[in-house]
Amino acid sequence: MLFGRKDRKPIKIADKKVVDWKYAVCGYCSTGCSIEVGLSAEGKPVTSRGKGSAPVNQGKLCIKGIFEHELVTTAGRGTEPLMRDKIYQPYQPTSWDAALDRTADEFKRIQEKYGRDSVAVVSTGQLLTEEFYTLGKLVRGVIGTNNYDGNTTLCMASAVSGYKRSFGSDGPPGCYEDFEHTHCLLAFGSNLPEQHPIIYWRLKEALEKRKFPLIVVDPRVTMMAQFADIHLPITPGTDLVLLNAMAHVIIKEGLQKQDYIDAHCSGYDELAALIEKYDPESASRICGIDADTIRHVARLYAKAPSAMSIWTMGINQSTHGSDGVCGINNLNLITGNIGIPGGTSLSITGQCNAMGTREWSSCSGLPGYRMLEKEEHREEVGKFWGVDPEFFPKKRGLQQTDIFPAIESGEIKALWIVATNPLTSMPNQPRIKKAMEKLKFMVVQDGYADCETAKYAHVYLPGAVWGEKEGVQTNTERRVNLVRKFVEPPGQAKPDYWVFNELAKRFEQGRKIKFPETTSEIFDEMKHLSKGDGRTLDISGMSHDMIEEQRGIQWPMREGEATGNPRLYSDGKFQTSSGKANLLAMDYIENNEVPDNQYPFWLNSGRVVEHFHTRTKTGKIGNLNKFSPTPYMEMNPDAARALGVQHMSYVRLVSRRGDAVVMVQLTQRVPRNMVFIPMHYHDCVNRLSLGLLDPYSRQPAFKQCAVRIEHVDQKEAARLNVERRAF
Numbered sequence: 034m035l036f037g038r039k040d041r042k043p044i045k046i047a048d049k050k051v052v053d054w055k056y057a058v059c060g061y062c063s064t065g066c067s068i069e070v071g072l073s074a075e076g077k078p079v080t081s082r083g084k085g086s087a088p089v090n091q092g093k094l095c096i097k098g099i100f101e102h103e104l105v106t107t108a109g110r111g112t113e114p115l116m117r118d119k120i121y122q123p124y125q126p127t128s129w130d131a132a133l134d135r136t137a138d139e140f141k142r143i144q145e146k147y148g149r150d151s152v153a154v155v156s157t158g159q160l161l162t163e164e165f166y167t168l169g170k171l172v173r174g175v176i177g178t179n180n181y182d183g184n185t186t187l188c189m190a191s192a193v194s195g196y197k198r199s200f201g202s203d204g205p206p207g208c209y210e211d212f213e214h215t216h217c218l219l220a221f222g223s224n225l226p227e228q229h230p231i232i233y234w235r236l237k238e239a240l241e242k243r244k245f246p247l248i249v250v251d252p253r254v255t256m257m258a259q260f261a262d263i264h265l266p267i268t269p270g271t272d273l274v275l276l277n278a279m280a281h282v283i284i285k286e287g288l289q290k291q292d293y294i295d296a297h298c299s300g301y302d303e304l305a306a307l308i309e310k311y312d313p314e315s316a317s318r319i320c321g322i323d324a325d326t327i328r329h330v331a332r333l334y335a336k337a338p339s340a341m342s343i344w345t346m347g348i349n350q351s352t353h354g355s356d357g358v359c360g361i362n363n364l365n366l367i368t369g370n371i372g373i374p375g376g377t378s379l380s381i382t383g384q385c386n387a388m389g390t391r392e393w394s395s396c397s398g399l400p401g402y403r404m405l406e407k408e409e410h411r412e413e414v415g416k417f418w419g420v421d422p423e424f425f426p427k428k429r430g431l432q433q434t435d436i437f438p439a440i441e442s443g444e445i446k447a448l449w450i451v452a453t454n455p456l457t458s459m460p461n462q463p464r465i466k467k468a469m470e471k472l473k474f475m476v477v478q479d480g481y482a483d484c485e486t487a488k489y490a491h492v493y494l495p496g497a498v499w500g501e502k503e504g505v506q507t508n509t510e511r512r513v514n515l516v517r518k519f520v521e522p523p524g525q526a527k528p529d530y531w532v533f534n535e536l537a538k539r540f541e542q543g544r545k546i547k548f549p550e551t552t553s554e555i556f557d558e559m560k561h562l563s564k565g566d567g568r569t570l571d572i573s574g575m576s577h578d579m580i581e582e583q584r585g586i587q588w589p590m591r592e593g594e595a596t597g598n599p600r601l602y603s604d605g606k607f608q609t610s611s612g613k614a615n616l617l618a619m620d621y622i623e624n625n626e627v628p629d630n631q632y633p634f635w636l637n638s639g640r641v642v643e644h645f646h647t648r649t650k651t652g653k654i655g656n657l658n659k660f661s662p663t664p665y666m667e668m669n670p671d672a673a674r675a676l677g678v679q680h681m682s683y684v685r686l687v688s689r690r691g692d693a694v695v696m697v698q699l700t701q702r703v704p705r706n707m708v709f710i711p712m713h714y715h716d717c718v719n720r721l722s723l724g725l726l727d728p729y730s731r732q733p734a735f736k737q738c739a740v741r742i743e744h745v746d747q748k749e750a751a752r753l754n755v756e757r758r759a760f
Contacts (some may be wrong), residue, residue, distance in 0.1 A: 075522025112524025195358025207377025222347010
C-alpha cells in the first residue's frame with residue numbers, strides 16, 4: 034500500500050558544480066568547526082560542507098555554517114572608504130589615502146590637545162588573530178592610548194576575570210573531549226543546542242555512549258534544560274548562592290578531595306568559614322532551588338569519579354559574573370576536577386575568535402597574556418617591538434563599558450570602532466547613541482557599511498570579512514585553526530591588518546617599528562613572543578601549514594612537539610605567585626534590579642540558533658533570516674491571560690531606561706514572572722537592558738532587569754514590524 038502522494042518525487046541535492054574546495058574554520062561562534070568551501074569554475078563560493086577528518090566537528094555543521102559561503106555576496110557590504118564633516122550629513126566616497134590621512138590627523142590633533150587617552154579604540158572577537166596582534170602593536174606601541182578594549186567585555190570578561198582570580202591566568206583549562214570522560218556535567222546558563230549546536234552534538238554523542246547525569250541551571254526552560262536529567266530554575270543572578278551552598282554540603286559531608294586541596298590550593302580555611310552561613314535552607318530562600326535538591330546535586334557532583342562544569346552568558350552577564358566563575362572554579366578545585374580527563378571548568382566562548390583577542394590583541398595588557406602592571410613584561414615587549422617601555426602605561430585603562438561614560442564626561446573625544454556594532458550590542462541603547470553624538474571624531478571599520486554604528490561615524494573604512502583574508506582563530510578549547518582565503522574582497526575593501534599597517538605609517542613612531550606585510554610573518558612574531566619557561570600560551574611549535582594539516586592544534590604546543598595539549602594544569606601548577614590555585618571566599622550581595630510592583634517581570638535575553646550577535650551578517654542571509662526575521666518575546670500563558678495579552682499580538686515592554694515593541698509568543702518555557710527576548714535585534718532588548726557592571730570584569734548585567742507590559746495599537750505595531758523586516 035502506498036501512503037501520501039501517488040507521484041511523490043524523491044529529494045534531489047542539486048549539483049553545485051564544485052571544481053575546488055578551500056579549507057577554513059567557521060567565522061561565527063567559538064566552536065571552531067572546520068569547513069570546506071566549494072568554488073565554481075568562475076571562482077564563486079557555491080556551497081559549504083563540514084570537514085570529516087576535523088577533530089572538532091567531524092563533518093558536522095549547524096545551519097549558520099551550512100550557509101556561510103553566502104556571506105561573500107550579502108547586501109550592505111562596504112566597497113569604498115567614505116567620509117563626511119559631520120554626522121547626519123551624506124557620506125562621500127573617498128580614497129584610502131584620504132580616509133587614513135584624515136583618521137591619523139584627527140587622532141594626532143585630538144591627542145595633542147587633550148592627551149593620549151582622549152582617543153579610544155574598541156575592537157571585536159571577529160578578526161583573525163594576526164590582525165588582533167597587529168592592532169595591539171599599533172595601539173600600544175604607536176597611538177599610545179590606554180583606553181583600548183574589545184567587545185568581548187560584553188560576553189567573556191567575567192570568564193577571563195574568574196580564570197585570572199582563581200588560576201592566575203586566562204585560558205580555559207579543559208576541552209570538548211572531556212565530555213567523553215566525565216561522570217557528571219553541570220551547565221550554568223548555557224543553551225548549547227541553540228548557542229553552540231556542534232558542541233551540543235559532541236555532548237549528546239558522549240551521552241549515547243556512556244550515560245552520566247546532565248544538570249542544567251537556568252531560569253528558563255531552554256532546549257538544553259528540556260534534555261537534562263535535572264533542571265534547576267534558579268532566580269536570575271543568584272548562581273553564587275547556589276555554588277556556595279553546594280560547597281557547604283560537600284565540605285560539611287567530607288566529600289572534598291582534601292589531598293588535592295592541601296597540595297594545590299590556597300584559601301581553603303577562609304572558604305570553609307564563609308560557606309558556613311550558606312546552608313541549603315538559607316540558600317534556597319535566595320536562589321529559589323529547594324534545599325534537598327541542592328544537597329542531591331552537590332553529592333552527585335562530588336562523588337562522581339570526574340565532573341565538569343560549563344557555562345556561557347547566563348553566568349558571565351551579571352553583576353556577580355566574575356564571582357560566579359570563581360565559584361565554579363572553587364567547586365572544581367575542592368573536588369579535584371581541574372586538569373583531569375572529564376574534570377574541568379570550561380567557559381563556552383561566544384565569538385569565533387574571542388580567544389584570539391584575549392590572547393594577542395593587547396586589550397587587557399600586552400601580547401601573550403602579558404601584563405602592563407609587570408615591568409619585566411613591558412621591557413620584554415618593548416625591546417622586541419623597538420618601543421621604549423616607558424611609552425607603555427603601567428596599568429590597564431578603561432574597558433568598553435567604561436569608555437562610553439568617559440565620552441559623556443568629556444574625557445574621550447575620538448573613537449575608533451573595529452568590526453563591532455555597539456549601537457545594537459551595548460546595554461541602555463539610548464545612552465550609547467547620545468554618547469556617539471557627542472564625539473568630535475569617530476571612525477568605523479567594518480565589512481558592512483549599513484551597520485547601525487556606521488551611521489554615527491565621520492569616516493567609514495571597508496574591511497574584508499571571512500574568506501577574503503587568511504589567518505588563524507582560537508576556539509573555546511584553545512584550538513588554533515586556519516582560515517584560507519578563497520575569494521577577493523568586494524571593490525576597495527581591504528583586510529584589517531592592511532588597514533592597521535597603513536595607518537601606522539602615518540605616525541612618526543609607526544614608521545620606526547616593523548609591521549610585517551603578511552599574516553604568516555605576523556604569526557612568526559607571535560610564535561617568538563609565546564616562548565618562555567612556564568608559559569601556558571605557547572604556540573612556538575605551530576605553523577599555518579601544520580595547523581591546516583591537523584585541522585587545528587590546541588595550545589600549548591611548544592617548539593619540537595608533534596601536536597598540542599588538550600588540558601591545562603594537569604601537573605597541579607598554576608600561574609599564581611605561589612604556584613597554587615586560589616580558593617576564594619565570596620559573599621553574595623544583592624545589587625541587581627529586581628521586579629517590583631511597577632515593573633513586575635524579569636527580562637531575560639539570549640540567542641536563537643539562526644542568528645549571530647547583532648545580525649549584521651545573518652540578517653542578510655535568507656535561509657537564516659526567514660526563520661527569525663523579527664523581534665519576539667516569550668511570555669508565560671498564565672501571565673498573558675491575567676493581562677489580556679494574546680498569542681502573536683504586539684505589546685510594548687517598558688523599563689526604567691526605555692521601551693520596545695515586540696510580538697508575543699506564548700510558551701511554558703518561561704516562568705510566570707519572566708519574559709525572554711532574543712538579543713540580536715536593533716531597537717529592541719538593549720533599549721531596555723540595565724547595564725550595571727560586574728566590579729571585577731566590567732561586564733554588563735544584560736540578563737537581570739525589570740520590565741512591565743503595556744498594550745499597543747496592533748495596526749501601528751504591525752506597520753513598524755514590516756518596516757523592520759524590510760530593513
